Amino acid sequence: MAEKRKKKLGIKQRYSMLTRGLDWETSYQPMDKVFPYDNYEGIIIHDWEGWEDPFRLTMDAYWKFQSEKEKKLYAVIDSFAQNNGHLGITDARYVNAIKLFLTGISPAEYQAARGFTHVGRQFRGVGPRVACQMQAIDELRHAQTQIHAMSHYNKYFDGLHSGPHMYDRVWYLSVPKSFFDDARTAGPFEFLTSISFAFEYVLTNLLFVPFMSGAAFNGDMATVTFGFSAQSDEARHMTLGLEVIKFMLEQDERNIPIVQRWMDKWFWRGTRMLSLVGMMMDYMLPKRVMSWSEAWEIYFTEAGGALFEDLARYGIKPPKYADIATKEAEHISHQAWNIFYNYTHAAGFHTWIPEKEELDWLSEKYPDTFDKYYRKRFEHFAEEEKAGRRFYNDTLPMLCQTCQIPMGFTEMDDPTTISLRSSEYKGNTYHTCSDGCKDIFDYEPEKYIQAWLPVHQIYQGNCGGAEVADVLKWYNMNLGADNMDYKGSPDQKLWDEWQAHRVKA
Amino acid sequence: MSVISIGKYEFEPLDKVENFHGNQLTYINWEKHLMFCSPVCLPLPSEMPFGALVKEVLPGVYKKHPDFERINWDAVKWTLNGESISPDMSASLAENGFGHKSLLRFWTPGLDGIEGTHS
Numbered sequence: 001m002a003e004k005r006k007k008k009l010g011i012k013q014r015y016s017m018l019t020r021g022l023d024w025e026t027s028y029q030p031m032d033k034v035f036p037y038d039n040y041e042g043i044i045i046h047d048w049e050g051w052e053d054p055f056r057l058t059m060d061a062y063w064k065f066q067s068e069k070e071k072k073l074y075a076v077i078d079s080f081a082q083n084n085g086h087l088g089i090t091d092a093r094y095v096n097a098i099k100l101f102l103t104g105i106s107p108a109e110y111q112a113a114r115g116f117t118h119v120g121r122q123f124r125g126v127g128p129r130v131a132c133q134m135q136a137i138d139e140l141r142h143a144q145t146q147i148h149a150m151s152h153y154n155k156y157f158d159g160l161h162s163g164p165h166m167y168d169r170v171w172y173l174s175v176p177k178s179f180f181d182d183a184r185t186a187g188p189f190e191f192l193t194s195i196s197f198a199f200e201y202v203l204t205n206l207l208f209v210p211f212m213s214g215a216a217f218n219g220d221m222a223t224v225t226f227g228f229s230a231q232s233d234e235a236r237h238m239t240l241g242l243e244v245i246k247f248m249l250e251q252d253e254r255n256i257p258i259v260q261r262w263m264d265k266w267f268w269r270g271t272r273m274l275s276l277v278g279m280m281m282d283y284m285l286p287k288r289v290m291s292w293s294e295a296w297e298i299y300f301t302e303a304g305g306a307l308f309e310d311l312a313r314y315g316i317k318p319p320k321y322a323d324i325a326t327k328e329a330e331h332i333s334h335q336a337w338n339i340f341y342n343y344t345h346a347a348g349f350h351t352w353i354p355e356k357e358e359l360d361w362l363s364e365k366y367p368d369t370f371d372k373y374y375r376k377r378f379e380h381f382a383e384e385e386k387a388g389r390r391f392y393n394d395t396l397p398m399l400c401q402t403c404q405i406p407m408g409f410t411e412m413d414d415p416t417t418i419s420l421r422s423s424e425y426k427g428n429t430y431h432t433c434s435d436g437c438k439d440i441f442d443y444e445p446e447k448y449i450q451a452w453l454p455v456h457q458i459y460q461g462n463c464g465g466a467e468v469a470d471v472l473k474w475y476n477m478n479l480g481a482d483n484m485d486y487k488g489s490p491d492q493k494l495w496d497e498w499q500a501h502r503v504k505a
Numbered sequence: 506m507s508v509i510s511i512g513k514y515e516f517e518p519l520d521k522v523e524n525f526h527g528n529q530l531t532y533i534n535w536e537k538h539l540m541f542c543s544p545v546c547l548p549l550p551s552e553m554p555f556g557a558l559v560k561e562v563l564p565g566v567y568k569k570h571p572d573f574e575r576i577n578w579d580a581v582k583w584t585l586n587g588e589s590i591s592p593d594m595s596a597s598l599a600e601n602g603f604g605h606k607s608l609l610r611f612w613t614p615g616l617d618g619i620e621g622t623h624s
Contacts, residue, residue: 040511187509335542342542377540377624395545395566398532398608408543416537416623418544420608422586428518429586429606431532444508449518456520456530459548 011056018058019130035124041187043259044252048125051247054239055131062134066141069229073145076225081152087502089219091286092157092495093486098150098223099159099349100280101211104176106146107167111180112195113139119188128247131240132192138233149226157491159348159482166348169463170475171454172276172340174404178451179273183266185447190262192244198266201241202307202319204234205299206274210281210289217287249314256315261443267319268436271328272403278333279340282362283354291365296329321436327412330366334374339408341381342393346468348477350486353382373415390485396455401430401448402437409433425449522605529605531558531598535567536612537623544608555601556594572616582612 009017026034038045057065079085089095116136123129147163154160167173183194212227248255278292290298300322308318337351344351354362359378362370384391397406411419421438422431425445432438441448457463464474472479481490508514522529528548535541545566549558559578567573583590585602592601603609618624 036511041509338539339542373622373624376620376622380540380619380624389569391540391569393541393545394569395547397542398534398544398546406543410539416539418534418536418539420534420544420610422608426518428521429604431606431608446508446514446516449520450516452519455546459528459530459546460520460524461526 015053015056015058018060019053020126023126031124035122037122037188038124041189041258043189043248043255045125045247046251048123048127050251051125051127052243053127053131054243055236057134057236059134062137065232069232070141070145073149073225073229077149077152077222080222080225085219085221086153086156087498088221090217092491093284093350093352094214094218094220094286095153095157095491096159096349096351096486097211097214097218097280097284098153098220099157100276100284101223102146102150102160103163103166103170103348104173104276105207105211106143106150107164107173108176108180109139109143109146110164111177111184113137113143115180115184115191115195118184119191122188128192128244131243135196135237135240138237142230142233145226145229149222152222156494158478158489161478162476165476169454170348170477171343171346171399172405174452174454175273175276178404179269182269182447189244189248192241193248193259193262194266194269196237196241197245198241198263198270200234200237201245202267202300202304203270203274204238205303206295207277208234209299210277210292210295213289214281214285217289218285245311246314249311249316253315260316263316264320264436265440265443268321268325268434268440269403271325272400272405272433272437275328275332275336275405275409278329279336282333282365283337283351288361291362292333293329293366296326301326320439321434324412324434324436328409330369331373331412331415332409334362334366334370335408335410336405338374338377339397339406342391343397343406344485345392345483346472348475348482350484350489350491352486353378353385369415385485385487390487396458398431399453399455400433400437401451401453402432402440404451404453405433407431407433520606525605529598529603529607531603532606532608533563533566534608534610535570536610537616538567538570538572538613538618540570540619540624541567544610549598551599551603552597554595554597555592558598559594570618572613572618575616576613577615580614582614584610 025031032039113136116132116139120129120132120136123132150160167177183191186194208227208230212224215223215227245259248259281289281292281295304318308316340347341351341353359375363375381391397408399406407418407420409419411417419434420431421433421435422429423438423442423445428449430441430445430449432441454463458471464470469479472483477483486492520530525548527550529551531547531549532544533547534544547562549562564573583592586607590602
């Protein structure tokens with residue numbers, strides 16, 4: 001008789017067999033040499049086994065789960081393409097949000113994959129290593145599926161043809177690029193604090209919810225389905241973010257000030273980057289979901305507030321300058337849109353002045369700021385355009401040394417004065433846009449003096465030539481198609497033709 | 506503070522003045538005229554007279570604003586790197602105290618931007 005078959009392992013047991021006890025204490029080489037990066041940042045770990053896996057997922061379950069989601073996603077993407085889904089969107093202006101996403105966010109997903117692959121090798125504790133390896137695969141999958149989901153638009157609309165190339169060169173894409181480069185060149189614990197905690201946990205809802213509900217509101221089913229397909233991954237990423245913070249804080253109280261400083265830094269860097277999302281929500285969606293300030297209230301003030309109350313027991317305070325960021329929520333989308341309106345001749349997507357009802361919506365959503373500071377400016381631009389003088393700013397902007405955004409943000413106690421800070425380091429001057437960015441520079445000046453600031457690079461002659469046209473060619477942009485106002489663009493022309501056919505039909 | 510790193514961490518700044526082909530970077534901001542979204546950045550020779558900056562450079566930057574032609578240049582208030590200055594129009598930028606990456610801000614009293622909104 002054959003031996004009686006053993007009962008199947010329980011989930012917990014099975015998980016432990018598949019993820020634990022797979023490595024060993026090295027003897028030919030000291031462990032510190034095998035894992036040279038996981039203690040130089042000053043984070044003290046007494047017991048790597050203290051890591052609690054935020055999600056008990058084994059590799060085989062992961063593959064199975066992901067491939068099922070993939071099948072559904074690609075079925076929807078195919079049907080979107082076959083049914084000419086692009087004709088069902090609210091308005092071709094919407095596609096500009098997709099252009100921003102595909103050039104600014106999708107390449108950043110790939111950078112996240114690189115970052116997690118790196119730290120997934122560098123922790124001597126197996127728990128965090130496995131979690132990071134899985135997230136690395138997720139991030140790579142997100143980059144791919146986003147590109148696939150949005151590629152349909154590339155058949156008809158401009159500006160979607162060269163995302164990764166543009167990501168490395170274009171002036172406003174240096175904002176997410178420098179964010180991810182900064183994170184990836186930090187140590188593994190800072191990387192996890194920046195991407196897993198500050199970005200994925202604290203701020204992710206302010207990125208994904210606006211883009212995905214924006215897609216849903218505007219008839220973009222391919223992108224919505226990507227969003228659903230990524231949702232369960234994002235939930236895992238968020239729990240990883242919180243776990244790594246708790247792990248560091250519980251291991252040694254000397255870790256607390258280090259973690260606090262990283263939170264302050266990455267919260268601020270994150271909010272600066274999200275100003276691009278704010279303008280997308282308030283200006284680029286023909287059918288609006290909610291205002292940026294409403295999103296900030298729900299996802300940061302309320303949700304973030306509860307989180308930091310929870311972390312207070314470890315001695316962690318809410319991020320420095322969170323109060324400033326909350327005040328900025330009333331202004332930042334308008335200021336960012338103004339930046340892009342000024343420089344649309346050098347951008348890979350279109351801008352425009354909102355229609356009257358859209359301006360009314362902004363007045364209603366921003367009763368304390370929009371009419372007082374911004375509406376007249378945009379109405380003036382509209383009049384100039386009507387008179388055949390669409391305003392473009394002919395001189396390149398001054399950039400912040402830290403976040404690399406043109407210095408278009410104002411003081412919050414005086415929203416008509418630009419916020420300007422500067423520091424001296426080894427005989428040179430460095431300008432920053434805010435106390436948050438200045439603190440980051442001052443703490444690690446040696447890092448930020450290497451910043452590849454697009455405007456300075458153009459003036460040094462490193463970007464294809466001296467004329468805007470030369471630089472745009474170097475960006476691989478199609479002049480007169482990818483850039484300039486939406487009005488008069490080939491995108492608009494094509495869209496209007498489709499609409500005319502539809503009326504006839 | 507300095508970077509905590511796994512080895513020696515010293516780098517040349519990317520924006521040293523010698524990288525700009527004989528020019529130095531100058532940042533300029535016309536205050537309370539936020540139709541121009543941010544200060545601008547220009548590579549200028551340090552020997553350029555301040556008067557040439559006003560007469561030849563600033564119009565190219567700001568003339569699209571309806572307030573620009575109404576500026577009374579004698580009444581303009583200037584700051585350079587945060588300090589009030591009374592620039593000498595015939596002296597060079599260097600003689601007026603401009604260095605690499607200096608920030609020049611100017612206020613034009615009586616001009617409040619588009620419909621008084623500082624735009």
